[in-house]
Amino acid sequence: MEHNWWKESVVYQIYPRSFNDSNGDGIGDIPGIIQKLDYLNYLGVDVIWLSPVYQSPNDDNGYDISHYDQIMEDFGTMEDWQNLLEEVHKRDMKLIMDLVVNHTSDEHEWFQDAKKSKDSKYREYYIWRSGKNGKEPNNWGATFGGSAWKYNEETDDYYLHLFSPKQPDLNWENEELREDIYAMMRKWLDRGIDGFRMDVINFISKTPGLPDAPKKENEVYGSGGQFFMNGPRIHEFLQEMNQKVLKDYDVMTVGEMPGVGVEEAKKYTDLSRNELQMVFQFEHMDLDSGSGGKWDLKTLDLKDLKESISRWQTGLHEIGWNSLYLNNHDQPRVVSRFGDHDNYHDKSAKMLGTFLHMLQGTPFIYQGEELGMTNIEFDSIEDYRDIETINFYNEQVHEKGRDKNEVMKSIYTKGRDNARTPVQWDDSPNAGFTTGEPWIKVNENYKKINAEKALREDQSIFHYYRQLIRLRKEHSVIVYGDYELILPEHEKVFAYTRSLNDEMLLVLTNFSDDTVKINVPDIKMTNSEVLIGNYEDQEDFQSQLTIQPYEARVYKGKCI
Numbered sequence: 001m002e003h004n005w006w007k008e009s010v011v012y013q014i015y016p017r018s019f020n021d022s023n024g025d026g027i028g029d030i031p032g033i034i035q036k037l038d039y040l041n042y043l044g045v046d047v048i049w050l051s052p053v054y055q056s057p058n059d060d061n062g063y064d065i066s067h068y069d070q071i072m073e074d075f076g077t078m079e080d081w082q083n084l085l086e087e088v089h090k091r092d093m094k095l096i097m098d099l100v101v102n103h104t105s106d107e108h109e110w111f112q113d114a115k116k117s118k119d120s121k122y123r124e125y126y127i128w129r130s131g132k133n134g135k136e137p138n139n140w141g142a143t144f145g146g147s148a149w150k151y152n153e154e155t156d157d158y159y160l161h162l163f164s165p166k167q168p169d170l171n172w173e174n175e176e177l178r179e180d181i182y183a184m185m186r187k188w189l190d191r192g193i194d195g196f197r198m199d200v201i202n203f204i205s206k207t208p209g210l211p212d213a214p215k216k217e218n219e220v221y222g223s224g225g226q227f228f229m230n231g232p233r234i235h236e237f238l239q240e241m242n243q244k245v246l247k248d249y250d251v252m253t254v255g256e257m258p259g260v261g262v263e264e265a266k267k268y269t270d271l272s273r274n275e276l277q278m279v280f281q282f283e284h285m286d287l288d289s290g291s292g293g294k295w296d297l298k299t300l301d302l303k304d305l306k307e308s309i310s311r312w313q314t315g316l317h318e319i320g321w322n323s324l325y326l327n328n329h330d331q332p333r334v335v336s337r338f339g340d341h342d343n344y345h346d347k348s349a350k351m352l353g354t355f356l357h358m359l360q361g362t363p364f365i366y367q368g369e370e371l372g373m374t375n376i377e378f379d380s381i382e383d384y385r386d387i388e389t390i391n392f393y394n395e396q397v398h399e400k401g402r403d404k405n406e407v408m409k410s411i412y413t414k415g416r417d418n419a420r421t422p423v424q425w426d427d428s429p430n431a432g433f434t435t436g437e438p439w440i441k442v443n444e445n446y447k448k449i450n451a452e453k454a455l456r457e458d459q460s461i462f463h464y465y466r467q468l469i470r471l472r473k474e475h476s477v478i479v480y481g482d483y484e485l486i487l488p489e490h491e492k493v494f495a496y497t498r499s500l501n502d503e504m505l506l507v508l509t510n511f512s513d514d515t516v517k518i519n520v521p522d523i524k525m526t527n528s529e530v531l532i533g534n535y536e537d538q539e540d541f542q543s544q545l546t547i548q549p550y551e552a553r554v555y556k557g558k559c560i
Helices: 030-035 037-043 078-090 109-114 175-190 234-244 262-269 302-316 345-357 387-399 404-414 451-456 461-474 476-480
Strands: 011-014 047-050 067-071 094-099 149-152 157-160 195-198 252-256 278-280 293-297 362-366 482-486 493-500 503-510 516-519 525-533 544-547 552-559
Touching: 030 037, 030 078, 037 461, 067 078, 067 175, 078 094, 094 252, 175 234, 234 262, 262 278, 262 302, 293 404, 302 482, 302 493, 345 461, 345 503, 345 552, 387 404, 451 461, 461 476, 461 525, 476 493, 476 503, 493 516, 503 525, 503 544
Parallel strands: 011 047, 011 362, 047 094, 094 195, 195 252, 252 278
Antiparallel strands: 149 157, 482 493, 493 503, 503 552, 516 544, 525 552
């Protein structure tokens, strides 16, 4: 298998607004990130992925960009950003930026011009349609609720927005638009960045004609996903992007791709096709949702997780490459989601980290994950800041008359603000995040869970993550080894092996609060030792093993 630096890296995602505030205005900023680079260097991560810091009216926390070549004033200046890049590189780390090119903000100069007249130079940079029977051009629903179309009075037609009305979709069919985007990408790469995470990049090709979507009887809108996810020209566009931009730089690329399956992902990540290196897929993130979608709560069935993870591990092996994540800015905190933050906080956080970091792929750590930060339960909807959460609440409670407590239960479990509360640096007011009033409330458990305490305690989640990262650098089998699922039917233990040449790992993770005895299948391994585990007493490898609640244990040995 070809060796690449991005395969051997561990990535740390920074959501700047919530990371560290240097000037007391309650909003995290770029100088605040610079202050914490030694912390990240000590953790051992190789790459920092910076969520958007571009100029934005902030309707969707920076994913609505009004100027691709300016820094949002809340975060600092271009000089601050240049300083960040230099300081990152000085520590032998790399920096990747978010690339948001499915849509812009409606305050971007292109859109401001395009909406004034059908003769605008930028008119074809966006997707416009006339109304149908006095209504929207089709029945697509937007991700954040309501129709995916908004009426524009000046030109008497509608523009498409798959997200907020303030995020009009770009028209990738237009060659001039594509050239402008490629020029912008080159500009950032020439500044010295080390790659891109590409926001909903598989949405950029829409089915011609934009047909109506199938919908359920009681629904006003259909999702339309089959007409814009992995659309007809998506591979052509990505190959062109590679040809005109990416091939000239030694960079890392990962495409966020809702609705992508293994077969399609093989095409995106097969390096011989010259598209991307990795995708973010969501299959494992949807396993605790019912048929009603994200907010429809369902308990995770571990067998579903095994099937999903194994499908991706084996499907991309020797063809493409997996990204590995359990947390990001759009997902609830994993220790609250798949662990037990009340009774087995440290143990379950370490178990989940072990489970992820021993898989094949590039691991992504989301800020605060290395501390075991947890979900938040705000008393009032007024305390929430996320547009998706607020729209969901208003629609369910005010329009559909659902019980408020039932709706809040879904928000407590799945809301995006779970991931967006400020990083808990110490036990001083506002967890040391800011000397001012934070833009969103700090989780009240910051006195128990914070970085200063974690650094001090040898057995903390932080130090365990340091060990996971270090092991990855020391043992090629973790990066490049073959994956094989064992005990596929076990309802509580997720177990798998990794093997490379004469080396083998056996990874055992208990996703329950029960002590379980397992009979290990006939694994041909000798000279075994415990490589890492989250309990102090580790039994030697044998055919029957006892696994304690939320235990993780990794044996390393020689293949027989």
